Amino acid sequence: MTQILEAKDISKIYPSGEDTVTALNHLSLSFEAGKITAIVGPSGSGKSTLLNLLAGFDRPSSGSVKHQSTDITTMPETLLATYRLAHFGFIFQNYNLISILNAQENVEMPLSLAGVPRAKRSATAIEILKRVGLAKRSTHYPNQLSGGEQQRVAIARALATNPSVLFADEPTGNLDTSTGKGILELLTEPMEGSQHRTLILITHDMEVAARADTIVRIRDGALEA
Amino acid sequence: MNFADLSTLALRGLMRRPVRTLLTIIGIVVAVASMVVFLSLGEGFRRALGDQVSNIGPDIQVQLAGSDTSSVFGSPIPDVPISFVSKLETLKEELGIRQVIPYMLTARGSFSGSGYVILAYPFENTKLTDVYPNMKLGSGRWILPSEGNAKVAVVGSQAAKTAKLALGDELRLSRTDRYKVVGLLEKGEGITDSAIFLPFASLSSTLAVSGKATGIAIKLNDAADARATANIINQRFAGDLKAQTQGDVVQVLDKAIAIGDAFRFGISLIALIVGGLAVANTVMMGVYERTKEFGVIRAIGAKPSFVFQLVVLESLLMALLGGVGGIFVGWLGTIAVNFAVRDLVSVEIAQVTFRLVGLAVGVATVLGLLSGLLPARTASRLVITQALGRN
Structure with a gap:
């Protein structure tokens, strides 16, 4: 299988008063294209820090993260933003939709940032909203949608630019069991041509982790043996 | 985006x-x-x-050297010897001067609205429209050349309101001197609206001024020569007179x-x-x-x-x-x-x-x-x- 994302010997050390806190300690990890990887571990184990580094939200104190052989840790901020836009999609635990935009406009946002013309991005957004079952709710604002619907919009937004890697941080964490199941099915359903998207998800829930091809366990900033 | x-x-x-x-x-x-x-x-x-400058006909205004007021708001004390009129007239041909007009200016009341300006010209050889080409008579008549010493007045529309004057009324400037309003001007722009025009000699008598003017207005054959002519006058009468063009006045x-x-x-x-x-x-x-x-x-x-x-x-x-x-x-x-x-x-x-x-x-x-x-x-x-x- 093709390796799509690789973290090599990454560490993340935060200052804490006069001391420092090591959130990740010389961790190396790789992800295969088209596979679902679940990162599990107790609170404070470094899961979110790992995802921050893999997604390019933050830079490691040492080590590197490569996406398709491109080192994203040394990229200037402007280039990194463009890179994230083109290659990565994000789903957050608390949806993080933009409150002043309706469902369709939220989905169009990354396309708009990418400079896609209005008509094309509108058509793409409507198509994706159909796929997540929210075509009829496209003009609703986040505060008019339920938690499950907001997460579906967030998934649609993450899929809008057709990213090669999808990051999801506790995507079902704020949802009831049945809604969470629906969201999970949506995330893990095969792409066109029966090919899976590379999905890296963080979860506490072992039922969610069980759907992954690979489970990575982290404790105290390092891979659990 | x-x-x-x-x-x-x-x-x-x-x-x-x-x-x-x-x-x-x-x-x-x-x-x-x-x-x-x-x-x-x-x-x-x-x-x-x-608007006012465009209404002021003179291409050049001449005052006594050392006077620190502009010619529009010139000193009410007439200090320019009238003898300079004839001296300037001798330069008529050389400098392309059409007319040399002494004038007297005095203000009554304040500029807060209760006041008006009195301007006097020698109407024996000057028409008001020579000095103010855009001026129009509303009612009555102009001051005649024969009325150089007469107690007559032509009143601007705003001044008429301010001084409460109508055609035929009398304007009292001293205990003995009353000027009959013979003409009222149409409402216009600028200083002429707030002015009352009198014969030069009559006002000189009323103010007990002899042989002096507030300033001298000069009309040229070609207004474009104003700057050069003013420079020549300033050179010839250095220390005595100060000549200013409309542009100078505007600049100040x-x-x-x-x-x-x-x-x-x-x-x-x-x-x-x-x-x-x-x-x-x-x-x-x-x-x-x-x-x-x-x-x-x-x-x-x-x-x-x-x-x-x-x-x-x-x-x-x-x-x-x-x-x-x-x-x-x-x-x-x-x-x-x-x-x-x-x-x-x-x-x-x-x-x-x-x-x-x-x-x-x-x-x-x-x-x-x-x-x-x-x-x-x-x-x-x-x-x-x-x-x-x-x-």
Whole structure:
């Protein structure tokens, strides 16, 4: 299988008063294209820090993260933003939709940032909203949608630019069991041509982790043996 | 993202807190309106000056050297020896002078509205329309060449109102001297509206002045030669006379108006700074409230410059909306000012010109840009993980 994302010997050390806190300690990890990887571990184990580094939200104190052989840790901020836009999609635990935009406009946002013309991005957004079952709710604002619907919009937004890697941080964490199941099915359903998207998800829930091809366990900033 | 989408996003951002945005815009409206009203006074004076100068016929005005007043508001004390008239007339052919006209100027009352200007010319050889080409008689008649020593007057329309004079009435300038109003002028622009015109010799007698004039007006065959002719007169009569062209007069007055403009702009600058701080405060509060949202936008692929532009645009939109509103309210203010002083002065002292509108828009734009810079810098430098609360 093709390796799509690789973290090599990454560490993340935060200052804490006069001391420092090591959130990740010389961790190396790789992800295969088209596979679902679940990162599990107790609170404070470094899961979110790992995802921050893999997604390019933050830079490691040492080590590197490569996406398709491109080192994203040394990229200037402007280039990194463009890179994230083109290659990565994000789903957050608390949806993080933009409150002043309706469902369709939220989905169009990354396309708009990418400079896609209005008509094309509108058509793409409507198509994706159909796929997540929210075509009829496209003009609703986040505060008019339920938690499950907001997460579906967030998934649609993450899929809008057709990213090669999808990051999801506790995507079902704020949802009831049945809604969470629906969201999970949506995330893990095969792409066109029966090919899976590379999905890296963080979860506490072992039922969610069980759907992954690979489970990575982290404790105290390092891979659990 | 194109500019239209960015603008839509910025407008939506402002509409998130409509009351706060509206109050901030009202702050800008008040600041810009006060600036427009203050500076419109200068514009009105400037335009009135242009009108008056265009109504003043003389191409050159001559006063006694050392006099530090401009010729329009010349000293009421007649100090130019009348003998200079004949000396200047000897240069007629050489310098292309058409007419040399001594005049007497005195003011009655104050400029606050109860006053008027008395101007006297030697009507034996001068017509008022020689000096003021645009002047028109409303009723009655002009002063005749045979009335050089007569106690007659032609009265401007504003002066007639101020002095409560009608055709046939008498203007009393001393216990013994009464001037009969023989003509009333049509309402016009400038100084002639507030003036009463008398024969030179009659006024000299009334004021007990002999052989002196307030100044000497010179009409040229070709007005384009005014500058060169004035220079020659200044050379020939160095130490005795000072010749000024209309341009010189305008320059002196324009400088005085410019100083007034700077003073008034300084006052309105305080309001503008307060308005700018209000915009900066509103935008900064918006940035703090939307920290997470900016984090999301950055996370999904927006560059720091995009966030910077978005915040600056919000600030700019508020300032421009306030600026446009301020121009409109300021314009209403100038109407109110002109209405309030319509009986005191004959010119519209407050005027909103294109130049002033341009300045107001420019000031609002700069205000918006400056006010948005700090919040925009803060927003664009947000650390994504901190903004999303992911640390």
